[in-house]
Amino acid sequence: MAEDAEPCALCGRYGDRLPMERHHLVPEHRDESPVAVVCSPCHDQLHALFTNDELIETYHTVETLRAADRMQSYLDWIRTTNKTSIDVRTSNDVRERR
Ligand SMILES: [Zn+2]
Numbered sequence: 001m002a003e004d005a006e007p008c009a010l011c012g013r014y015g016d017r018l019p020m021e022r023h024h025l026v027p028e029h030r031d032e033s034p035v036a037v038v039c040s041p042c043h044d045q046l047h048a049l050f051t052n053d054e055l056i057e058t059y060h061t062v063e064t065l066r067a068a069d070r071m072q073s074y075l076d077w078i079r080t081t082n083k084t085s086i087d088v089r090t091s092n093d094v095r096e097r098r
């Protein structure tokens, strides 16, 4: 692991093979938005679970994302895995039923 490896802001995992992505917390102000470094699975998952409106209105900090009820079962699960990607079709289904 590199010295400067940054753990995922949501699940806290890190690793050489875990792709890290930048999530813009305030997407409507993309240029000056604070950025959270999250792993690829967490990034996919959060965009599957939350609409852009929800991200803008409520879940625009790492703290609210990490504490969101909808994230808990995912986070409990992903922390037990070393997955570097996930299939979010299931969570997309959940979102569309709401
Ligand atoms: Zn993560």
Ligand SMILES: [Zn+2]
Pocket (backbone or CB within 6 Å): 022, 023, 024, 043, 047
């Ligand atoms: Zn994002």
